[in-house]
Amino acid sequence: MDIWVVPMIIVVLLICTIGLLSARKSRQANTSANGQDSAIPEIIENHPFTLNPIIWVIFIYAIFLFTVIFYYATSSS
Secondary structure, three states: OOOOHHHHHHHHHHHHHHHHHHHHHHHHHHHHHHOOOOOOOHHHHHOOOOOOHHHHHHHHHHHHHHHHHHHHHHHOO
């Protein structure tokens, strides 16, 4: 068994969880779109990118990729 199998499974599960949660939120937004628009919450107004699932997926992948590169860079010395 390779050293990166378990971390890769964890990363894939995190990315799938983010995808499922964002799909669930988009369904809720579509069903409530028929009514009157509500005010944008202050947190989203101040930081609109924090709830973007694409940014979270890229962030998790970048951390994993940096870990793999750092591991091989330090072990090759």
